[in-house]
Amino acid sequence: MAKFDNNCGDESVNDLTFLMILLVFFVRVYILYQAVLRQMGSGASKSDPAERHKARDNEEKAITQNGSASTLPANSSIGKQMGQSNLEDEEIAEDIEQMVQHFNKSPETTEVVTGMQSTLDTEDVSLTFESFLHRNGTLYTCFTQNGTRMYFDDEKGIVPFPQELYSEGNFINTQNQTPKKSDGIKQDINGVPSYLENERTSSFYIPGKGMVMTYIFEERTNVCRYFDSESGAWLILPLLWEMNLDFTTSRVQQVKEALPALTDYREIMAALRLCNYDPDEVISVFYAIFGDSLENSTSGNQNFEQMFLHRDIQENKKIIDNLNEKLQNRERELVNLRLKCQYLEEEKVNLNHRTENLNKKITELQAEHEVHLQEAVRTEKSDTPFQSKEKTVLTLKKESLLNILQESRELNVCNKQLRAVTKNALSEIGLHLKHLQNTTENMDRSNKEMEEIRALYQRESLERKMLYNQLQELRGNIRVFCRCRRDDKKGDHLEFFTNEDILVNNNGNKKKFRFDQVFLPQCSQEDVFEGTLPIIKSCVDGYNVCILAYGQTGSGKTYTMMGTEQKPGVNIRSIRELLRICQEREKIRYTTKISMLEIYNETLRDLLVQNGNSQLEIRSQGKVVTVPGMTEIEVLTEEDIKKTMSLGEKHRTVASTKMNTESSRSHLMVILHVHGVDSISGVVSTAALTLCDLAGSERISKTEATGQRLMEAAAINKSLTALGQVFTALKNNSLHVPYRNSKLTHLLQPSLSGHAKACVFVNISPDMKNIGETISTLQFGSSIQQIALGKPMQQTTNVNHGP
Numbered sequence: 001m002a003k004f005d006n007n008c009g010d011e012s013v014n015d016l017t018f019l020m021i022l023l024v025f026f027v028r029v030y031i032l033y034q035a036v037l038r039q040m041g042s043g044a045s046k047s048d049p050a051e052r053h054k055a056r057d058n059e060e061k062a063i064t065q066n067g068s069a070s071t072l073p074a075n076s077s078i079g080k081q082m083g084q085s086n087l088e089d090e091e092i093a094e095d096i097e098q099m100v101q102h103f104n105k106s107p108e109t110t111e112v113v114t115g116m117q118s119t120l121d122t123e124d125v126s127l128t129f130e131s132f133l134h135r136n137g138t139l140y141t142c143f144t145q146n147g148t149r150m151y152f153d154d155e156k157g158i159v160p161f162p163q164e165l166y167s168e169g170n171f172i173n174t175q176n177q178t179p180k181k182s183d184g185i186k187q188d189i190n191g192v193p194s195y196l197e198n199e200r201t202s203s204f205y206i207p208g209k210g211m212v213m214t215y216i217f218e219e220r221t222n223v224c225r226y227f228d229s230e231s232g233a234w235l236i237l238p239l240l241w242e243m244n245l246d247f248t249t250s251r252v253q254q255v256k257e258a259l260p261a262l263t264d265y266r267e268i269m270a271a272l273r274l275c276n277y278d279p280d281e282v283i284s285v286f287y288a289i290f291g292d293s294l295e296n297s298t299s300g301n302q303n304f305e306q307m308f309l310h311r312d313i314q315e316n317k318k319i320i321d322n323l324n325e326k327l328q329n330r331e332r333e334l335v336n337l338r339l340k341c342q343y344l345e346e347e348k349v350n351l352n353h354r355t356e357n358l359n360k361k362i363t364e365l366q367a368e369h370e371v372h373l374q375e376a377v378r379t380e381k382s383d384t385p386f387q388s389k390e391k392t393v394l395t396l397k398k399e400s401l402l403n404i405l406q407e408s409r410e411l412n413v414c415n416k417q418l419r420a421v422t423k424n425a426l427s428e429i430g431l432h433l434k435h436l437q438n439t440t441e442n443m444d445r446s447n448k449e450m451e452e453i454r455a456l457y458q459r460e461s462l463e464r465k466m467l468y469n470q471l472q473e474l475r476g477n478i479r480v481f482c483r484c485r486r487d488d489k490k491g492d493h494l495e496f497f498t499n500e501d502i503l504v505n506n507n508g509n510k511k512k513f514r515f516d517q518v519f520l521p522q523c524s525q526e527d528v529f530e531g532t533l534p535i536i537k538s539c540v541d542g543y544n545v546c547i548l549a550y551g552q553t554g555s556g557k558t559y560t561m562m563g564t565e566q567k568p569g570v571n572i573r574s575i576r577e578l579l580r581i582c583q584e585r586e587k588i589r590y591t592t593k594i595s596m597l598e599i600y601n602e603t604l605r606d607l608l609v610q611n612g613n614s615q616l617e618i619r620s621q622g623k624v625v626t627v628p629g630m631t632e633i634e635v636l637t638e639e640d641i642k643k644t645m646s647l648g649e650k651h652r653t654v655a656s657t658k659m660n661t662e663s664s665r666s667h668l669m670v671i672l673h674v675h676g677v678d679s680i681s682g683v684v685s686t687a688a689l690t691l692c693d694l695a696g697s698e699r700i701s702k703t704e705a706t707g708q709r710l711m712e713a714a715a716i717n718k719s720l721t722a723l724g725q726v727f728t729a730l731k732n733n734s735l736h737v738p739y740r741n742s743k744l745t746h747l748l749q750p751s752l753s754g755h756a757k758a759c760v761f762v763n764i765s766p767d768m769k770n771i772g773e774t775i776s777t778l779q780f781g782s783s784i785q786q787i788a789l790g791k792p793m794q795q796t797t798n799v800n801h802g803p
């Protein structure tokens, strides 16, 4: 907010007097405020304190309800005074009045106090509030006092509305007033603003309200509002109505044509609001969210919920398939165990059978043995030689019988052992089955837990990325650094008085430039790289990042980006850092691939192949920009990076010798594609780190070029101008950013849009003879710096109009 001269600040008044005057001023403002409230709220009798409390409550309620009319924030010093009773206020006011009268007698204060009182005593306050919309989005609420338009300034209280602001915005609730020409608003017969000649404005018919004016506010996220003449406020236009504006209908249609599966216009409209009304971005976002399910949805009548459901079903199907496979394995194991069990049962039956047979045989043999024994006893009594022979035979039979008995006993023992083994095996199988059941249950439980942990992990890693990104956005998505090269021919026209400011003295004409950081000639390569470190981490988190070096030939761009063998520049250091972070994150599998391109005379050349194809074309789908056929080499270590880069450099030198050109006449781009798959959550992230050493920025007139050199200079001029136009469009928050005006900006589109982060080095030479180029380079950097500072810091809160 602009600062204005304080009329009360007379230097001749001593501090105490000045404090008293301020005190009187605030009391007066409060009385004035009470008058306004009395007009707005219900009138309470002053004589009854209880009534007055009630009235005050009513007044406060009225203020809360009628937010658009209030100009006094509750937390301001005046707002706090509202908490005291009117009676106390009046007593205090009387005391102060007496003190002021006392001070008025003092000759040096008389003049100032009288001046103040002449303004404050006459409380002729118009209760018509007007809203003035500054083009930076700030809304001022004004009212008229003694014919002067006043407004409430946070620091100074109620002061006249500054003249200089009239040309920087418009009054938007002009009912009952004659519009000023400077307002730039056409009005209909009711005095309501109708059309501004601007693509952000439109009009819309609302039943009961008639035609209302709409305006898309340039906030961080653009929002379409309509002008409600009843409340004198800009209210958010409901989605259903907003989609009928010409401006939005065409964009909704564009998204609809690209993604026919989306049929809910309201959801498309809501997405457009969030994407700054950029249909390309909406298409990319939908692709990123729904991917396959968006392509697979052939029915053409799905909405978000169905698509989310479709995707969830696909994922759940996969989980179920996995579990089914595990279950089948377990069932196979179970069948095997059952077969084993069956085999053992059969064995047991066989053995039982054999045992029974043997037992039978033993019983028979025992019976036979008994018979033989009885016969022997009988024959012993009649002792003949023939009988003794028979006796011998019988003894032999007895021996064999004893042997059989022994065998059968052993068989019995075996049988018992077998039974015990079978019993053990059966109980073991039972235990195994129980264990199997427990394992399956545990598996189900851990699967569930795993799912929960996975979801938690996914949410937390997303939150971490978002917080880091928010931090980066607060610092600025585009950071601009100025680097002055080391040079013996250093003049005294450059002054570095802080590490953010640089002053150029051009024959007494001094100009100051401010950047995120200024690197002095003595700064090392490490110091310079430090500035780019935070955005490298963003690249690993899935944000596109680019680092550019801009400046005239010889100002140190290549030294900054490529560096030397001993003192490597930003290129090597940033890729090295990126690989380090990738390795640190064990849970995510990263693939990093490098490409090297040269843009010469608006043609693309692949530097990683010999006699590189100069017919490479750029393709874009939504915001995805690709170069089909471009070589990509996977890099894992610093050695890989160095090898790949020196190969590209070699091809570049060969090509430039062949074509009789200088490498400084072309833009060099090193692109590192980072692809990460989170092994826990399965989230896939892709991002690119683009490192760009731009061609020398000197003007054509300075190079005095002709023929081929003139063509080169014109091509460089075209691409650097296009780069400037892109930055200007970003600075103005334009709905259209002309990325496709040159190959350079087209390739840089993903790194200069959305949540991408960029670092721009403006390289300058300290040599006095280059002062012209130095100033134009600093101006270029300074214009980008304004985007860097402006965009994330823009926080235009509007208490009258809600979020």
Ligand SMILES: Nc1ncnc2c1ncn2[C@@H]1O[C@H](COP(=O)(O)OP(=O)(O)OP(=O)(O)O)[C@@H](O)[C@H]1O
Residues within 6 Å of the ligand: 484, 485, 486, 521, 551, 552, 553, 554, 555, 556, 557, 558, 559, 560, 663, 664, 694, 695, 696, 763
């Ligand atoms: N900060 C520095 N410290 C030491 N030497 C430097 C520094 N900056 C540049 N130089 C030296 O100055 C010379 C020119 O620098 P460089 O080639 O990087 O300029 P350039 O802007 O890339 O020029 P071109 O557009 O022609 O490629 C080189 O020899 C380089 O080593």
